[in-house]
Amino acid sequence: MNTSPFKGQKLGTSGLRKKVTEFQQPHYLENFTQSIFNSLDKFQGKTLVIGGDGRYYNKTAIQTILKIAAANGFGRALVGQNGLLSTPAASAVIRKHKAFGGIILSASHNPGGPDGDFGIKYNISNGGPAPEKVTDAIYEHSQKITEYHRTDAPDIDLSQLGKTQVGEMTVEIIDPVADYAELMEQLFDFEKIKALFQSGFTMRFDAMHAITGPYAKVILEDKLAAPAGSVMNGVPLEDFGGGHPDPNLTYASDLVDAMSDMNAPKFGAASDGDGDRNMILGQRFFVTPSDSLAILAANAHLVPGYKGGLAGIARSMPTSAAADRVAEALGINCFETPTGWKFFGNLLDADKVTLCGEESFGTGSNHVREKDGLWAVLFWLNILAVRQESVAKIVAEHWAKYGRNFYSRHDYEGVDAQQAQALMEKLSNKFSQLKGQIFGADIVDYCDDFSYTDPIDKSISKNQGLRIGFDDDSRIVFRLSGTGTEGATLRVYFELFEADVAKQNIDAQIVLADLINLAEELAEIKKYTGREKPSVIT
Ligand code: G1P
Ligand code: ZN
Numbered sequence: 001m002n003t004s005p006f007k008g009q010k011l012g013t014s015g016l017r018k019k020v021t022e023f024q025q026p027h028y029l030e031n032f033t034q035s036i037f038n039s040l041d042k043f044q045g046k047t048l049v050i051g052g053d054g055r056y057y058n059k060t061a062i063q064t065i066l067k068i069a070a071a072n073g074f075g076r077a078l079v080g081q082n083g084l085l086s087t088p089a090a091s092a093v094i095r096k097h098k099a100f101g102g103i104i105l106s107a108s109h110n111p112g113g114p115d116g117d118f119g120i121k122y123n124i125s126n127g128g129p130a131p132e133k134v135t136d137a138i139y140e141h142s143q144k145i146t147e148y149h150r151t152d153a154p155d156i157d158l159s160q161l162g163k164t165q166v167g168e169m170t171v172e173i174i175d176p177v178a179d180y181a182e183l184m185e186q187l188f189d190f191e192k193i194k195a196l197f198q199s200g201f202t203m204r205f206d207a208m209h210a211i212t213g214p215y216a217k218v219i220l221e222d223k224l225a226a227p228a229g230s231v232m233n234g235v236p237l238e239d240f241g242g243g244h245p246d247p248n249l250t251y252a253s254d255l256v257d258a259m260s261d262m263n264a265p266k267f268g269a270a271s272d273g274d275g276d277r278n279m280i281l282g283q284r285f286f287v288t289p290s291d292s293l294a295i296l297a298a299n300a301h302l303v304p305g306y307k308g309g310l311a312g313i314a315r316s317m318p319t320s321a322a323a324d325r326v327a328e329a330l331g332i333n334c335f336e337t338p339t340g341w342k343f344f345g346n347l348l349d350a351d352k353v354t355l356c357g358e359e360s361f362g363t364g365s366n367h368v369r370e371k372d373g374l375w376a377v378l379f380w381l382n383i384l385a386v387r388q389e390s391v392a393k394i395v396a397e398h399w400a401k402y403g404r405n406f407y408s409r410h411d412y413e414g415v416d417a418q419q420a421q422a423l424m425e426k427l428s429n430k431f432s433q434l435k436g437q438i439f440g441a442d443i444v445d446y447c448d449d450f451s452y453t454d455p456i457d458k459s460i461s462k463n464q465g466l467r468i469g470f471d472d473d474s475r476i477v478f479r480l481s482g483t484g485t486e487g488a489t490l491r492v493y494f495e496l497f498e499a500d501v502a503k504q505n506i507d508a509q510i511v512l513a514d515l516i517n518l519a520e521e522l523a524e525i526k527k528y529t530g531r532e533k534p535s536v537i538t
Contacts, residue, residue, distance in 0.1 A: 011139040015121025017107045020057050023118045033065050034148035036122050037072045039137035043100045045075035049093050051085020052105025053211040053274040054236035055112030059083045063155045070169035071149035080176035083158050086211045086275030088372035089180040091127035096179050106274035109246035113239030128345045128369030177218045187305030188382045196385040197225045202265035206255035209233045209241040212271040245272050247279035271373030277361040278373040282391025290320035293357030295398050296379050297326045302386040312353040317450050318477045318493040319359040320405040338452045338464035346456040403499040406511045410534035412490040420488035423528035442470040473497045476519050
């Protein structure tokens with residue numbers, strides 16, 4: 001009998017994300033795990049890494065996965081203590097221990113708890129998410145699965161470090177932080193950052209009751225001597241304390257409040273449910289993720305792990321071109337990829353790029369194959385320790401040197417999917433007449449639907465976002481989210497370049513107002529979404 005519950009369910013590289021209650025259905029997780037193994041070859045006797053972000057159902061799922069992995073012939077499993085591993089730490093563990101692959105249990109920044117979301121994804125031996133050909137194969141197998149193999153062994157104690165057995169398979173419960181912390185010590189100047197804290201420097205890191213709490217406590221407070229209490233919301237909870245563990249100005253409001261005070265710490269940062277996103281703040285100052293990527297690149301020579309230079313930079317298409325200006329100054333390539341971390345994998349594996357980032361609070365490098373929240377925080381701390389200037393000053397100096405790419409993203413969440421589709425179609429139909437038209441002082445230079453040819457495997461990805469670019473380098477981008485769970489989410493991105501220092505210190509929404517109005521005029525956003533204003537403005 002086909003017990004597959006996944007009919008019609010195409011699988012993305014972020015794996016399977018569903019309500020906890022769906023995962024709790026009989027045989028559901030078993031079938032999916034078996035489908036993963038059915039799509040893999042030659043893993044007999046090899047090592048599998050398993051861990052998750054600590055959300056509700058994490059430990060239960062791990063006990064099941066261990067039994068299925070043992071019955072399928074894996075030789076060894078490395079499991080984070082108490083079932084914990086952040087997504088970047090899982091990537092680091094897979095790479096360091098030369099594992100065959102890993103299973104990460106997380107629904108990233110989605111809320112958790114018995115009524116929240118759960119997720120499972122498979123990462124390959126380079127530490128990165130399984131590429132499309134693997135996720136397609138998992139999907140195919142899930143459609144025709146008729147049985148799964150499961151070792152009849154008792155549950156193990158996930159809290160005890162050390163070796164144990166599940167059937168024929170050896171299980172090693174490992175410290176979830178140790179390998180990751182060791183990698184961070186290789187990349188960053190821990191002595192200098194420690195000296196910074198010892199000189200009285202203050203910071204606040206908001207772990208949002210998610211996975212980065214234990215990592216941040218060990219690395220920031222224990223190893224780097226940040227004052228006790230620098231890490232807030234540091235205990236991972238199965239429901240993230242009822243919060244929405246997404247580090248942005250809306251959901252990380254505890255941190256934003258703490259950083260708005262006159263006596264605010266000098267540096268603030270937050271990470272998401274599974275630890276791969278980051279938000280960077282100074283005193284009463286927000287660093288856009290696009291600027292953050294550019295600033296890390298421009299200052300990489302100050303950081304031990306990157307002082308040998310960068311091979312190149314990659315950013316997703318909607319991310320601002322601030323990084324491109326740094327790449328140009330450094331004489332290196334800047335690649336523009338579609339939205340989604342998976343597009344960076346090939347470039348990193350081929351040593352074409354060292355740093356990469358997205359406007360959606362994701363930054364990372366070739367040290368792992370996932371974006372990495374705490375890594376970005378340590379990169380900033382290393383720069384702050386060397387430059388001994390405030391976050392705001394470093395950003396202002398950056399803009400003065402390279403110009404400022406004013407930037408904002410407007411999200412319309414949970415709108416009617418058909419209407420959202422209709423908006424995109426109508427807009428793209430207008431494109432043939434738009435080129436060369438004049439709006440205000442600007443001429444439309446190009447309008448297209450972004451398409452990308454991977455420089456390494458030559459695969460082509462089409463329909464990656466509608467772009468309208470102007471002769472002064474300003475632009476508007478429209479895309480529909482690929483990760484939203486309810487209805488459709490329309491994202492509209494605005495960018496405008498300003499070289500004049502005298503005009504750089506203005507609120508982005510004011511500077512971008514003409515583009516924002518034009519987006520409404522061209523796409524009739526209010527009419528199609530039924531909304532007067534965006535749900536989230538970044
Ligand atoms: C969003 C972000 C994208 C990121 C993805 C996964 O996708 O925009 O940059 O890679 O989440 O974290 P979207 O919902 O826009 O498709
Ligand atoms: Zn995440």
